[in-house]
Amino acid sequence: MVSPAVSRLESLYADVLRRNPGEDEFHQAVREVLDSIVPVVERRPEFVEACVVSRVCEPERQIIFRVPWTDDAGRVHINRGFRVEFNSALGPFKGGLRFHPSVYLGTIKFLGFEQIFKNSLTGMPIGGGKGGSDFDPKGRSDAEVMRFCQSFMTELYRHLGEYTDVPAGDIGVGGREIGYLFGQYKRITNRYESGVLTGKGLSWGGSQVRPEATGYGAAFFAQRMLETRGESLDGRRVVVSGSGNVATYAIEKVHQLGGRVVACSDSEGYVVDEAGIDLDLLKQIKEVRRGRVREYAEARGVPFVPGGSVWDVPCDVAMPSATQNELHAGDAATLVANGCRAVVEGANMPTTPEATKALQDCGVLFAPGKAANAGGVATSALEMQQNASRDSWTFEYTEQRLAEIMNQIHDRCAQTAQEYGAPGNYVVGANIAGFVKVADAMLALGLI
Ligand code: NDP
Numbered sequence: 287m288v289s290p291a292v293s294r295l296e297s298l299y300a301d302v303l304r305r306n307p308g309e310d311e312f313h314q315a316v317r318e319v320l321d322s323i324v325p326v327v328e329r330r331p332e333f334v335e336a337c338v339v340s341r342v343c344e345p346e347r348q349i350i351f352r353v354p355w356t357d358d359a360g361r362v363h364i365n366r367g368f369r370v371e372f373n374s375a376l377g378p379f380k381g382g383l384r385f386h387p388s389v390y391l392g393t394i395k396f397l398g399f400e401q402i403f404k405n406s407l408t409g410m411p412i413g414g415g416k417g418g419s420d421f422d423p424k425g426r427s428d429a430e431v432m433r434f435c436q437s438f439m440t441e442l443y444r445h446l447g448e449y450t451d452v453p454a455g456d457i458g459v460g461g462r463e464i465g466y467l468f469g470q471y472k473r474i475t476n477r478y479e480s481g482v483l484t485g486k487g488l489s490w491g492g493s494q495v496r497p498e499a500t501g502y503g504a505a506f507f508a509q510r511m512l513e514t515r516g517e518s519l520d521g522r523r524v525v526v527s528g529s530g531n532v533a534t535y536a537i538e539k540v541h542q543l544g545g546r547v548v549a550c551s552d553s554e555g556y557v558v559d560e561a562g563i564d565l566d567l568l569k570q571i572k573e574v575r576r577g578r579v580r581e582y583a584e585a586r587g588v589p590f591v592p593g594g595s596v597w598d599v600p601c602d603v604a605m606p607s608a609t610q611n612e613l614h615a616g617d618a619a620t621l622v623a624n625g626c627r628a629v630v631e632g633a634n635m636p637t638t639p640e641a642t643k644a645l646q647d648c649g650v651l652f653a654p655g656k657a658a659n660a661g662g663v664a665t666s667a668l669e670m671q672q673n674a675s676r677d678s679w680t681f682e683y684t685e686q687r688l689a690e691i692m693n694q695i696h697d698r699c700a701q702t703a704q705e706y707g708a709p710g711n712y713v714v715g716a717n718i719a720g721f722v723k724v725a726d727a728m729l730a731l732g733l734i
Pocket of ligand 1: 456533609
């Protein structure tokens with residue numbers, strides 16, 4: 287017999303499918319949350335009766351705009367810009383901007399939806415949003431990236447504000463892009479409104495530890511989760527996918543905690559370095575030269591495997607840190623067969639639902655991105671705090687705050703999972719803990 291809560295959520299999900307056709311990643315993200323919150327709506331039917339669940343699935347505002355720009359040869363290009371302001375029950379909309387050719391409305395909606403619950407889990411006063419463009423920064427000169435960012439901000443600025451909507455980086459948007467975006471915002475508004483963007487450079491309002499925060503936070507989460515089984519990262523073999531911001535700093539913290547990252551990747555393939563990834567070299571190639579991991583393999587004389595799956599490399603801990611749906615059921619089976627103990631998502635939704643289930647069924651510790659990668663946005667909120675008080679904190683103090691926040695998120699997920707009859711299930715714990723806080727705030731704020 288299907289319970290009334292389940293049938294209400296099923297009809298609500300059918301509505302989401304009907305109203306958002308073709309947005310597969312968004313459907314996937316909604317499905318996971320709805321599956322997790324069944325026991326919540328059984329206890330608290332008012333969340334369905336007051337349409338809190340259906341409202342949480344509908345963005346407060348969706349902005350789509352044209353971004354015209356010229357390349358170095360004077361040719362005109364037209365891209366599409368997006369900002370989905372999903373939920374502001376807990377604070378101003380907060381979430382990064384992604385510049386990648388694959389971006390469409392469904393990408394931004396899935397990321398914005400996830401962001402609501404992630405931001406709630408941090409315990410900080412921030413709502414959820416996300417934005418971006420189908421612009422591809424790869425191979426573009428600094429001047430082209432600047433012109434694109436200026437054009438993008440010339441439309442987006444009217445929707446932003448430190449009490450309204452505060453973007454940050456994501457795939458394809460790092461310190462360089464945030465600089466150009468902030469510069470244009472400042473120029474148009476004639477305001478040095480530091481708190482309107484996070485991920486800024488240290489000399490112009492940025493926070494220590496923000497570049498490191500997502501990767502460091504994921505490693506802290508991994509450590510805390512392993513401790514629940516009396517284990518740690520010390521001496522562990524780790525594989526990290528990607529080689530961008532999140533991957534780089536996940537590798538750095540894993541090494542500091544005594545682990546050894548033996549493989550990482552980009553969209554062309556993966557490298558295996560049994561001695562442990564040489565981070566100075568990787569940073570030089572990826573952050574300074576904006577190069578490829580293939581160049582790392584060439585410089586170190588280690589194997590580069592074009593295409594293929596980085597999850598074929600045996601490891602104790604896997605940290606998918608590139609993009610959505612990059613770890614499939616077959617990869618999960620390989621990880622299990624190779625003795626993997628834990629999978630910690632540095633990226634957003636990198637593990638498919640089938641792979642997640644396969645890992646959990648085999649007793650692998652599984653940390654969902656909305657909990658494990660929340661250190662980035664949490665440190666963005668710390669950056670906003672420093673901007674508001676015109677202060678700047680030391681690296682050590684900021685990192686300590688990040689570590690405390692990650693431990694609290696871990697414990698909140700673990701306790702909530704226990705309380706709702708799913709001990710050890712961090713997906714259920716994260717979704718319920720994230721959702722209940724937002725839902726309570728939405729009820730309190732009335733029908734808006
Ligand atoms: P970066 O742009 O710095 O790096 C992305 C990395 O992932 C690159 O190595 C890139 O390879 C690879 N990648 C991207 N898209 C694909 C794809 N379609 N197929 C294969 N590989 C791909 O991004 P971040 O490190 O900032 O972001 C990585 C993930 O972490 C994303 O899911 C993001 O949403 C999430 N995240 C980021 C946060 C942050 O603070 N930056 C915060 C929380 C989550 P290539 O260069 O070849 O494209």
